Amino acid sequence: MPMVNIAGKEVEVDEEGYLVDLSQWNEDIAKYMAVEEKVELTDSHWEVVNFLREYYAEYQIAPAVRVLTKAIGKKLGPEKGNNKYLYELFPYGPAKQACKIAGLPKPTGCI
Amino acid sequence: MLHIVNKSATDRGSLESCLRMATKGSAVLLIEDAVYAATTGNAAAAKIQAAAADLKIYALGPDLAARGMAGRVLDGVNVVDYGGFVDLVAEHSNCQSWL
Amino acid sequence: MSDMDEMEDGSGIVKKFMFLNRKAPHGTVYALEGLEVVLITAAFDQDVSMVFTDDGVYQLMKGIDSKGIEVKDFSKTYRALEGYDIEKLYVDQASMDARGLTEDDLIVDVTVLAVDEMANLMAEQDVVISF
Numbered sequence: 001m002p003m004v005n006i007a008g009k010e011v012e013v014d015e016e017g018y019l020v021d022l023s024q025w026n027e028d029i030a031k032y033m034a035v036e037e038k039v040e041l042t043d044s045h046w047e048v049v050n051f052l053r054e055y056y057a058e059y060q061i062a063p064a065v066r067v068l069t070k071a072i073g074k075k076l077g078p079e080k081g082n083n084k085y086l087y088e089l090f091p092y093g094p095a096k097q098a099c100k101i102a103g104l105p106k107p108t109g110c111i
Numbered sequence: 112m113l114h115i116v117n118k119s120a121t122d123r124g125s126l127e128s129c130l131r132m133a134t135k136g137s138a139v140l141l142i143e144d145a146v147y148a149a150t151t152g153n154a155a156a157a158k159i160q161a162a163a164a165d166l167k168i169y170a171l172g173p174d175l176a177a178r179g180m181a182g183r184v185l186d187g188v189n190v191v192d193y194g195g196f197v198d199l200v201a202e203h204s205n206c207q208s209w210l
Numbered sequence: 211m212s213d214m215d216e217m218e219d220g221s222g223i224v225k226k227f228m229f230l231n232r233k234a235p236h237g238t239v240y241a242l243e244g245l246e247v248v249l250i251t252a253a254f255d256q257d258v259s260m261v262f263t264d265d266g267v268y269q270l271m272k273g274i275d276s277k278g279i280e281v282k283d284f285s286k287t288y289r290a291l292e293g294y295d296i297e298k299l300y301v302d303q304a305s306m307d308a309r310g311l312t313e314d315d316l317i318v319d320v321t322v323l324a325v326d327e328m329a330n331l332m333a334e335q336d337v338v339i340s341f
Contacts, residue, residue: 179272
């Protein structure tokens with residue numbers, strides 16, 4: 001699988017650019033992935049990215065977008081737990097793009 | 112002789128076959144799904160305890176832990192780690208894996 | 211990339227699906243594969259029941275620590291099922307008894323069924339998928 005150099009560290013990614021070893025994740029990698037996805041990271045983006053990392057630590061999966069939306073609504077309020085808000089942050093799919101930036105595998109149920 | 116069993120006794124008959132063939136003084140090492148047989152309340156527990164009178168029964172610790180069974184091991188069963196697995200193979204002149 | 215949500219505007223037919231899990235978690239890949247199929251199926255808004263019988267009840271054990279065998283601990287993922295609206299989890303009483311297990315040993319809340327109740331549940335399904 002391809003190797004990329006991120007902030008002086010060799011990191012393995014899969015053919016779609018997702019981080020292979022999630023334990024390698026750090027903020028430099030998140031920033032690199034964000035550039036790849038043409039996403040400019042703001043505090044709102046980080047909130048979702050950190051939420052995903054917590055979700056993964058608890059359940060060992062990346063959530064489907066529907067589940068992510070609902071769970072964010074529960075934790076951060078309805079003004080954030082909706083498709084419009086999340087797609088504005090991550091236009092090419094919150095599950096796909098935010099998971100990549102968070103260093104998680106591609107969500108189950110995302111074909 | 113060292114006998115190695117890796118299938119669950121509540122799913123397959125390989126533990127039963129092994130215990131039928133194992134002669135007095137032999138060692139039986141339970142690995143992978145076979146470790147369930149060495150836990151309290153399992154349907155095969157009585158068989159293991161009866162066999163422990165004539166055989167040395169071992170179970171692989173990492174496989175017990177991976178199944179949430181580390182705290183439920185039967186008395187008379189010796190828990191070994193991977194190093195202990197290697198030692199058992201080295202100590203015995205021959206070995207049979209009941210696949 | 212296409213999120214499953216975009217595919218939900220199908221026929222609207224809801225069938226009763228039972229996923230029957232009969233294998234212990236790590237010795238074979240059935241348990242993990244079955245769980246992944248259930249998570250994907252959740253996107254289609256079907257009436258899903260997850261059933262654990264025979265060695266399948268071992269999938270739900272609390273206190274799993276799989277670091278030593280270098281395998282992912284997917285037992286935590288059963289706790290995510292609620293968020294996927296999969297709330298019908300059943301275990302077979304006789305299978306629990308034969309393994310010395312009680313509901314307290316399990317990582318999620320389940321309904322324990324006697325064999326005749328389980329048989330009826332199976333009989334009323336449109337589709338049974340076995341792992």
